Amino acid sequence: MTLATDIALKPKDFATDQDVRWCPGCGDYAILAAVQRALAKQGIPPHQIATIAGIGCSSRFPYYMATYGFHTIHGRAPAVATGLKVARPDLQVWVATGDGDSLSIGGNHFIHLLRRNVDLKVLLFNNRIYGLTKGQYSPTSELGKKTKSSPQGSVDNPFLPMSLAVGAEGSFLARSIDVDAKTLADVLAAAGAHQGTALVEILQNCNIFNDGAWDHLSSKEFRADQTILVEHGKPMIFGANRDKGIRLNGLRPEVVKIGENGVTEADLWVHDAHDEDPTRAFLLSRMEYPLFPVPVGVLRSVQRPVYDALVNAQVDEQKATRKANLQGLLNGRSTWVVG
Amino acid sequence: MTASATSAKPREVRDSVVIRFAGDSGDGIQLTGSQFSAASALAGNDTATFPDFPAEIRAPTGTLAGVSGFQLHFASRDILTPGDRADVLVVMNPAALAANLKWLKPNGILIANADSFQAKNLRMAGYAENPLEDGSLADYQLFQIDLSRLTNDALQGFGLSAKEVERCKNYFALGLVFWLFERNGEMVEGEIRRKFAAKPVMMEANLKVFHAGWDYGENTELFALSYSVPAAQDIAPGTYRSIAGNEATALGLVAAAHKAGLDLFYGSYPITPASDILHTFAGLKEYGVRTFQAEDEIAAICAAIGAAYGNQLAVTGTSGPGIALKSEAMGLAVMTELPLVIVNVQRGGPSTGLPTKTEQADLLQVLYGRNGESPMPVLAARSAGDAFDTAFEAARVAIKYRVPVVLLTDGAIANGAEPWRIPDVDALPTIEPNLLDDAAKLEGGPLLPYLRDVETLARPWIKLGTPGLEHRIGGIEKWDKTGHISYDPQNHHNMVKLRQAKVDAIAAEIPPMHLEGAPEGDVLVLTWGSPYGAALTAVRELQAQGRSVTHANLRWLNPLPLDLGALLLKFRTVLVPEINNGQLVKVLRAAYALDIKQYNRISGQPLSVMELRDAILNVLPH
Numbered sequence: 032m033t034l035a036t037d038i039a040l041k042p043k044d045f046a047t048d049q050d051v052r053w054c055p056g057c058g059d060y061a062i063l064a065a066v067q068r069a070l071a072k073q074g075i076p077p078h079q080i081a082t083i084a085g086i087g088c089s090s091r092f093p094y095y096m097a098t099y100g101f102h103t104i105h106g107r108a109p110a111v112a113t114g115l116k117v118a119r120p121d122l123q124v125w126v127a128t129g130d131g132d133s134l135s136i137g138g139n140h141f142i143h144l145l146r147r148n149v150d151l152k153v154l155l156f157n158n159r160i161y162g163l164t165k166g167q168y169s170p171t172s173e174l175g176k177k178t179k180s181s182p183q184g185s186v187d188n189p190f191l192p193m194s195l196a197v198g199a200e201g202s203f204l205a206r207s208i209d210v211d212a213k214t215l216a217d218v219l220a221a222a223g224a225h226q227g228t229a230l231v232e233i234l235q236n237c238n239i240f241n242d243g244a245w246d247h248l249s250s251k252e253f254r255a256d257q258t259i260l261v262e263h264g265k266p267m268i269f270g271a272n273r274d275k276g277i278r279l280n281g282l283r284p285e286v287v288k289i290g291e292n293g294v295t296e297a298d299l300w301v302h303d304a305h306d307e308d309p310t311r312a313f314l315l316s317r318m319e320y321p322l323f324p325v326p327v328g329v330l331r332s333v334q335r336p337v338y339d340a341l342v343n344a345q346v347d348e349q350k351a352t353r354k355a356n357l358q359g360l361l362n363g364r365s366t367w368v369v370g
Numbered sequence: 371m372t373a374s375a376t377s378a379k380p381r382e383v384r385d386s387v388v389i390r391f392a393g394d395s396g397d398g399i400q401l402t403g404s405q406f407s408a409a410s411a412l413a414g415n416d417t418a419t420f421p422d423f424p425a426e427i428r429a430p431t432g433t434l435a436g437v438s439g440f441q442l443h444f445a446s447r448d449i450l451t452p453g454d455r456a457d458v459l460v461v462m463n464p465a466a467l468a469a470n471l472k473w474l475k476p477n478g479i480l481i482a483n484a485d486s487f488q489a490k491n492l493r494m495a496g497y498a499e500n501p502l503e504d505g506s507l508a509d510y511q512l513f514q515i516d517l518s519r520l521t522n523d524a525l526q527g528f529g530l531s532a533k534e535v536e537r538c539k540n541y542f543a544l545g546l547v548f549w550l551f552e553r554n555g556e557m558v559e560g561e562i563r564r565k566f567a568a569k570p571v572m573m574e575a576n577l578k579v580f581h582a583g584w585d586y587g588e589n590t591e592l593f594a595l596s597y598s599v600p601a602a603q604d605i606a607p608g609t610y611r612s613i614a615g616n617e618a619t620a621l622g623l624v625a626a627a628h629k630a631g632l633d634l635f636y637g638s639y640p641i642t643p644a645s646d647i648l649h650t651f652a653g654l655k656e657y658g659v660r661t662f663q664a665e666d667e668i669a670a671i672c673a674a675i676g677a678a679y680g681n682q683l684a685v686t687g688t689s690g691p692g693i694a695l696k697s698e699a700m701g702l703a704v705m706t707e708l709p710l711v712i713v714n715v716q717r718g719g720p721s722t723g724l725p726t727k728t729e730q731a732d733l734l735q736v737l738y739g740r741n742g743e744s745p746m747p748v749l750a751a752r753s754a755g756d757a758f759d760t761a762f763e764a765a766r767v768a769i770k771y772r773v774p775v776v777l778l779t780d781g782a783i784a785n786g787a788e789p790w791r792i793p794d795v796d797a798l799p800t801i802e803p804n805l806l807d808d809a810a811k812l813e814g815g816p817l818l819p820y821l822r823d824v825e826t827l828a829r830p831w832i833k834l835g836t837p838g839l840e841h842r843i844g845g846i847e848k849w850d851k852t853g854h855i856s857y858d859p860q861n862h863h864n865m866v867k868l869r870q871a872k873v874d875a876i877a878a879e880i881p882p883m884h885l886e887g888a889p890e891g892d893v894l895v896l897t898w899g900s901p902y903g904a905a906l907t908a909v910r911e912l913q914a915q916g917r918s919v920t921h922a923n924l925r926w927l928n929p930l931p932l933d934l935g936a937l938l939l940k941f942r943t944v945l946v947p948e949i950n951n952g953q954l955v956k957v958l959r960a961a962y963a964l965d966i967k968q969y970n971r972i973s974g975q976p977l978s979v980m981e982l983r984d985a986i987l988n989v990l991p992h
Contacts, residue, residue: 369610
């Protein structure tokens with residue numbers, strides 16, 4: 032088990048001497064700072080943490096983290112991290128990935144990671160574009176998007192990562208915007224504490240190839256009306272004046288105005304992050320701009336068996352009940368002697 | 371009673387016998403064959419087996435597509451192959467006869483389940499007339515036995531369904547051949563008791579049928595005599611067991627992990643013919659073995675790379691199509707210089723190819739089939755038992771040099787069983803992982819993840835979780851020593867050369883070539899992998915006739931042994947037989963610029979002694 036130390040850790044304890052090479056103005060800077068702050072706060076020292084990444088802008092992350100780190104190959108970080116976590120359950124393992132890395136080339140590993148519920152913390156940097164290859168549409172780019180590889184507009188229907196993750200049995204699903212330091216800090220802390228795969232989708236701006244992709248959510252002007260911070264046990268209220276809410280009409284969410292048509296807070300959908308039934312988490316994952324405010328915060332957090340713990344429990348159980356005897360193993364069931 | 375009493379009938383002593391069982395893939399042919407094989411080994415014979423089964427688990431009953439075969443060679447002397455052709459063929463239906471008659475020697479014993487030679491089965495096998503009755507089998511000693519009826523007779527009063535009775539008939543056949551070759555039935559009885567422990571009625575039924583088969587041989591007038599193959603005398607002393615290549619591979623790796631004091635991680639995706647390695651490892655958790663049945667071949671190797679980074683002995687196993695998928699990750703292991711063993715149980719290709727058949731056509735793939743300069747040590751096992759030693763060696767080298775290593779076996783080695791002299795665990799060499807596990811070892815200097823050992827050029831294997839040893843690795847080119855990202859032109863040139871030099875340096879510890887025969891002469895037959903046995907047998911036969919032929923086998927395919935080049939020059943002709951279109955021969959021609967001859971048959975079947983003898987005769991001076 033990873034243990035918090037008594038020595039107070041600072042964000043700079045998680046920073047390396049490497050020059051950070053993201054473009055000036057990239058949303059990744061804010062995410063890096065937030066993660067370093069969150070790790071310092073949770074108190075697990077750098078040598079008990081590993082940061083694993085695939086390929087892409089976001090996947091440079093390990094070079095800037097003073098933990099153990101592995102910059103692997105495109106899309107495969109969940110697989111490498113799974114092997115590491117099974118072999119070394121004593122380490123806390125973080126995965127940094129992007130929308131191309133984990134949803135396109137690594138889509139298979141992404142869904143199987145969530146299904147298995149390996150105890151990994153996954154930071155999914157979603158900028159809706161391929162940045163490192165200089166601007167092609169990604170699996171989260173909107174239909175009709177004009178890019179270098181889609182001059183007439185993309186005809187590729189996008190994923191909603193959180194919907195995919197609910198379908199893949201994700202046990203912890205959270206979302207934040209890169210510039211929303213408060214929510215990002217909260218969901219990172221919650222992800223760090225979760226046992227099982229903790230997926231944090233971070234809506235991130237690529238100021239070079241997809242500038243303003245999330246402005247409708249991130250700008251101070253719109254954020255209050257076009258996002259909603261979901262908190263366990265609390266009614267879903269949003270809006271600059273805190274006068275709007277989400278009501279469930281059967282299994283159909285609808286935006287309502289508190290105080291109009293007799294609607295009160297008591298009529299609103301109360302968020303239950305621990306609901307074992309994924310139906311409502313799926314409904315949350317479908318709430319998209321412009322029909323709905325986009326949910327941020329912890330959308331789902333349920334406890335279920337953790338893959339690496341189960342693997343190691345079987346090994347420990349067999350070690351305890353069946354004595355290893357290598358010579359006996361080589362001898363097998365029946366032998367004969369010559370000479 | 372047990373089916374182990376000695377026959378009262380006259381007995382003929384034979385030096386060696388090849389027997390082939392064939393039937394529907396649901397007929398229990400593989401089980402029947404392996405039990406006969408085990409009993410022969412226990413009787414002191416040398417044995418070699420060749421299971422020959424279809425990819426379809428249950429192809430339609432009675433069709434040619436569904437025929438499963440198992441060939442066993444047992445002898446009173448040291449043998450190296452499952453035999454070219456059979457002395458005895460046991461067929462459960464017309465399709466099995468049609469598919470296998472070509473393997474039976476003239477005047478060989480043919481035991482046919484006559485019950486099954488009905489119109490429908492004959493038609494499915496492509497027979498217009500019943501071959502048991504039309505005289506077409508006159509060149510063989512044909513024994514027609516109503517296996518189904520006799521099995522049914524033996525099980526009167528058991529209250530079994532017709533289907534259950536039918537499932538017992540392979541034990542009748544087994545009992546009969548046990549009588550025919552005087553095998554002790556106690557082991558089979560033990561197996562039946564173990565297998566059917568939860569079903570007492572089926573246990574009794576199968577025991578009854580097995581005994582009935584034996585009694586039938588003794589009592590019927592069909593068989594005038596039985597055969598005896600005495601225990602072999604020229605086998606090295608020791609304790610033996612029967613082992614198939616996949617199990618030997620797994621055990622060799624477990625032994626290496628044990629000798630290195632490491633836990634073992636096996637990442638794999640099920641694929642024929644490698645899956646038995648996964649099955650074996652899955653049952654060995656008490657030895658610190660963790661198996662990860664991945665979502666695909668790529669995840670399997672990537673997880674193994676993660677486990678290698680986490681300081682376990684990491685292994686991934688597959689067949690050729692899986693290697694194709696793993697190639698990018700194999701390059702990552704080259705770049706990050708982590709210990710990793712990659713097992714390739716070769717099968718017929720390209721593409722899906724022949725999943726259940728053997729081939730050696732992945733050599734160039736594992737040597738060269740990656741982007742960039744990506745050198746990797748490659749070893750090949752020559753037989754089932756040899757897979758243990760070769761796997762152990764692959765793991766030892768991977769750990770010592772911090773390098774991914776490919777271990778090649780093939781379908782014939784993987785599924786074929788042979789007697790194996792069990793090694794003494796204490797006598798196996800210790801493997802020293804030499805983990806860098808304490809920042810104090812840096813003596814105040816900086817951590818240099820790519821600092822190289824002077825002798826092996828290996829970089830440190832850093833114990834994860836150690837305070838002060840945090841570091842980053844990855845697939846982008848490394849600065850020498852620091853391991854930081856580098857795009858420096860001269861550094862890349864140096865690193866390419868260093869990675870190559872590290873693999874080349876392993877040649878210094880490859881033992882001198884072992885020769886069967888004179889150190890110079892007319893012909894050197896040079897093999898790698900499973901043709902070893904047939905080639906050596908053919909060479910010995912020609913040596914006995916006074917011909918100047920020598921045999922050598924390569925376990926190491928990269929790097930090649932240092933003394934190989936000089937050896938090749940000592941022979942007028944070098945002949946390389948392979949189950950591919952000429953792959954090692956290309957490597958050797960490129961390495962030594964010599965006119966080396968090749969012999970190739972790529973039919974999914976092992977090379978035979980007979981064809982290799984002819985191939986050697988073709989290049990011998992007349």
